[in-house]
Amino acid sequence: MSIQLSNIRKSFANDLVLDGVSLDIPTGETLVLFGPSGAGKTVLLRLIAGVVDPDEGRIIVNGVDMDGVVPEDRGIGMAFQNFALFPHMDAHANIASPLTARRETRSGIETRVREVAKLLKIDHVLGHTPAELSNGQKQRTALGRALAAEPSILLLDDPLRNVDAKLRFEMRLELPRLLKAQNATVIFVTQDYKEAMALGDRIAVMGDHGIVQIGTPEEIYLCPSSTRIARLFGDPTINLLDVVPEIGVQGPVVQLSATDVAISGSYAGAVGKACSLGIRPEAIRFVAPGAPGAFPVEIEAETPLNEKTVTLAATRNHREILVSRPAGTPGPDHGKAHVAIDMGNALLFDRATGARIIAADAPTDEMAT
Numbered sequence: 001m002s003i004q005l006s007n008i009r010k011s012f013a014n015d016l017v018l019d020g021v022s023l024d025i026p027t028g029e030t031l032v033l034f035g036p037s038g039a040g041k042t043v044l045l046r047l048i049a050g051v052v053d054p055d056e057g058r059i060i061v062n063g064v065d066m067d068g069v070v071p072e073d074r075g076i077g078m079a080f081q082n083f084a085l086f087p088h089m090d091a092h093a094n095i096a097s098p099l100t101a102r103r104e105t106r107s108g109i110e111t112r113v114r115e116v117a118k119l120l121k122i123d124h125v126l127g128h129t130p131a132e133l134s135n136g137q138k139q140r141t142a143l144g145r146a147l148a149a150e151p152s153i154l155l156l157d158d159p160l161r162n163v164d165a166k167l168r169f170e171m172r173l174e175l176p177r178l179l180k181a182q183n184a185t186v187i188f189v190t191q192d193y194k195e196a197m198a199l200g201d202r203i204a205v206m207g208d209h210g211i212v213q214i215g216t217p218e219e220i221y222l223c224p225s226s227t228r229i230a231r232l233f234g235d236p237t238i239n240l241l242d243v244v245p246e247i248g249v250q251g252p253v254v255q256l257s258a259t260d261v262a263i264s265g266s267y268a269g270a271v272g273k274a275c276s277l278g279i280r281p282e283a284i285r286f287v288a289p290g291a292p293g294a295f296p297v298e299i300e301a302e303t304p305l306n307e308k309t310v311t312l313a314a315t316r317n318h319r320e321i322l323v324s325r326p327a328g329t330p331g332p333d334h335g336k337a338h339v340a341i342d343m344g345n346a347l348l349f350d351r352a353t354g355a356r357i358i359a360a361d362a363p364t365d366e367m368a369t
Contacts, residue, residue, distance in 0.1 A: 001062040008057035019209035032200030039206040077151030092126040098149035227354040257316040259295035266359035278347035281324035293340040
């Protein structure tokens with residue numbers, strides 16, 4: 001089922017939470033709502049579920065206006081952040097409850113409950129009541145209840161938050177497969193950017209009472225609409241260096257370590273403007289002196305991080321930059337070195353507003369909203 005939100009507005013007393021939120025979510029898409037605590041992600045889920053009503057705007061599910069439609073008639077499954085389990089029922093009965101309400105056969109219920117419990121690795125605690133479960137097990141039980149009913153629309157409110165790291169990683173792999181098999185339309189809330197990147201067909205970044213950017217994980221990561229969003233995605237975080245583009249011999253350049261480094265000619269309109277140059281650590285590489293685009297740095301520290309090695313370096317003007325390379329890749333760990341930037345992945349932001357400066361030859365897209 002598809003979901004359309006049109007100019008949704010919601011306040012609680014004098015606290016404005018959502019202001020003019022509009023979204024179109026096609027059938028079968030997994031949309032991740034990503035953003036800091038207090039951005040309105042959970043409120044938006046509750047509005048779609050019908051638990052609370054919008055002050056203004058329309059919620060359309062599969063072409064039907066949900067105004068006046070009670071939650072139980074919306075055909076929506078939801079795993080709440082606060083678990084909302086039936087305390088007098090064991091985990092098995094909690095997971096089975098939507099199937100029991102539909103009067104499914106006993107064998108069908110048993111098969112489905114066992115299947116979901118095995119996926120979530122809670123099959124060994126199905127006989128336990130919520131009081132006997134850990135927070136992680138409670139969260140998985142609530143998720144299992146939502147999944148068991150195989151709803152056409154599934155609202156998941158940070159369902160892996162209390163799950164241990166190993167299982168969280170496994171679920172990032174398993175959940176997309178399961179959800180695609182059900183052809184469910186899913187809205188998934190998380191504050192974990194890795195989870196957002198792994199699970200979302202698209203990511204809607206929330207802030208300022210609404211959606212500040214929406215796009216595929218690749219679009220959000222490579223072309224964030226602001227420095228604030230750029231900082232939310234990536235580990236280590238993006239490098240942001242204050243620069244003022246100038247006109248060089250062959251086009252626009254920026255000064256790094258007293259060296260003219262060419263940027264795309266598409267940024268000619270930014271010449272003379274106070275900017276921030278955004279460079280992902282993996283877009284910087286160690287090179288030999290004299291290599292195209294090379295500029296000198298001083299190595300300050302190196303940290304191995306399993307699959308990658310992160311180097312902290314400083315330019316001649318004492319501006320620190322992070323350089324990331326795959327583990328095992330050779331590179332200097334102390335002293336003087338030279339680096340070059342993959343300018344195809346470099347970004348320019350307006351230093352005053354933080355907004356990304358769009359290159360003249362950039363394609364138009366839906367990323368900035």
